[in-house]
Amino acid sequence: MKTATSDIVNAATQQPPRAAYVHVPFCRHRCGYCDFSLVAGRDDLIASYLAAIERELTRLESPGLELATLYLGGGTPSHLGPDGLRRLFDILHTRLRPLPGAEVTIEANPGDVTASLATAAVACGTTRVSLGGQSLDATTLVALDRDHTPDDVRRAVDILLTRGLAVSVDLMTAAPGQTLADVDRDLDALVALGTQHLSVYCLTWEKGTQFESLSRRGMLRPADESLERSMLELTIDRLEAAGFEHYEVSNFARPGGRCQHNETYWDCQPWEAFGPGAARFDGRERITNHRSTTTWMRRVLGGEDFTGDSETMTPLEAAQERVVLGLRRRDGLRREAFLNASGFALDDVAGASIRRWIARGLATDDGQQVRLTREGLLVSDGLWAEVLRPM
Numbered sequence: 001m002k003t004a005t006s007d008i009v010n011a012a013t014q015q016p017p018r019a020a021y022v023h024v025p026f027c028r029h030r031c032g033y034c035d036f037s038l039v040a041g042r043d044d045l046i047a048s049y050l051a052a053i054e055r056e057l058t059r060l061e062s063p064g065l066e067l068a069t070l071y072l073g074g075g076t077p078s079h080l081g082p083d084g085l086r087r088l089f090d091i092l093h094t095r096l097r098p099l100p101g102a103e104v105t106i107e108a109n110p111g112d113v114t115a116s117l118a119t120a121a122v123a124c125g126t127t128r129v130s131l132g133g134q135s136l137d138a139t140t141l142v143a144l145d146r147d148h149t150p151d152d153v154r155r156a157v158d159i160l161l162t163r164g165l166a167v168s169v170d171l172m173t174a175a176p177g178q179t180l181a182d183v184d185r186d187l188d189a190l191v192a193l194g195t196q197h198l199s200v201y202c203l204t205w206e207k208g209t210q211f212e213s214l215s216r217r218g219m220l221r222p223a224d225e226s227l228e229r230s231m232l233e234l235t236i237d238r239l240e241a242a243g244f245e246h247y248e249v250s251n252f253a254r255p256g257g258r259c260q261h262n263e264t265y266w267d268c269q270p271w272e273a274f275g276p277g278a279a280r281f282d283g284r285e286r287i288t289n290h291r292s293t294t295t296w297m298r299r300v301l302g303g304e305d306f307t308g309d310s311e312t313m314t315p316l317e318a319a320q321e322r323v324v325l326g327l328r329r330r331d332g333l334r335r336e337a338f339l340n341a342s343g344f345a346l347d348d349v350a351g352a353s354i355r356r357w358i359a360r361g362l363a364t365d366d367g368q369q370v371r372l373t374r375e376g377l378l379v380s381d382g383l384w385a386e387v388l389r390p391m
């Protein structure tokens with residue numbers, strides 16, 4: 001097998017990140033399916049959180065980083081309100097400097113979006129809002145334990161688009177009790193919102209969540225696999241027919257509306273990250289901050305090590321991950337680009353798997369570029385284990 005050259009590895013690790021993620025761990029209430037790193041109903045911790053973010057940013061030497069993308073996720077950054085958002089951006093701008101034309105995204109909950117929040121977001125340099133809409137059906141929103149209404153989603157999108165912000169809305173499928181007809185109506189309503197981007201996720205039943213506990217006790221029932229698949233097929237058909245490009249397994253964009261920040265992750269470029277549970281990547285090593293908001297804050301403010309986890313990939317492991325992230329995208333993998341970026345020939349890393357997928361109609365190969373077919377994308381979660389296994 002061709003081995004990675006040290007030049008390639010060094011280039012990956014020495015390149016300063018042009019993307020940064022900031023985790024804002026506050027929500028009004030914890031939705032029953034959510035296992036993210038956050039605290040609900042603990043606004044008393046916001047001042048300490050801001051102080052800890054300011055302190056963590058000093059990991060970067062002055063003047064900090066010039067960024068092509070900055071993404072504030074959570075939790076719910078919009079829960080900070082207009083003044084809290086201004087305060088957070090003032091702190092971030094001491095070390096994180098979005099370049100002219102940079103994509104700056106904040107996640108928002110529909111119930112938090114007001115004219116003054118949108119004004120503050122724009123004044124802080126935000127260009128894009130990712131809205132946790134999940135559904136435009138009142139019954140589905142209740143089933144998902146969300147604390148907003150369909151009208152909150154419509155009103156929020158209207159405010160944000162009127163301010164000139166790019167908007168992405170999340171849609172959840174396979175919610176408890178949700179039917180194919182419900183998803184059909186949701187897709188119509190979502191397309192009518194006129195946003196540039198949609199992210200579609202199938203509900204997962206994570207250990208430790210309220211939903212998982214209710215399901216173990218027989219009080220909630222996950223959708224069966226064939227219904228999940230039908231919902232995903234319907235989603236792809238309807239959104240493509242409406243002019244959205246299905247550019248990654250879970251993501252759809254109108255022309256020019258792709259999320260540039262996520263493309264950094266999928267390209268395996270380095271990125272910085274701050275806040276509880278936030279993971280940063282330097283091209284080889286992924287370091288994840290302590291997941292508990294209170295432990296992360298205490299350790300950061302006390303000058304202690306606040307690392308939760310760290311993982312250093314071998315060049316081969318990094319190449320294997322590049323295969324997975326690349327094939328999740330509709331553009332797939334170009335052999336030459338893969339070799340230049342990873343130091344490995346694609347066929348040495350995943351050739352046997354790719355040949356099996358082609359034989360099953362899950363992938364195509366024109367000699368230069370390998371891509372999953374529509375069927376391959378539908379079953380992609382089940383394909384990756386064979387690529388990621390030790391060689």
Ligand code: SF4
Pocket residue numbers: 026027029030031034035036038074075076109132
């Ligand atoms: S609003 Fe989002 S981050 Fe907050 S609890 Fe609900 S799903 Fe989790």
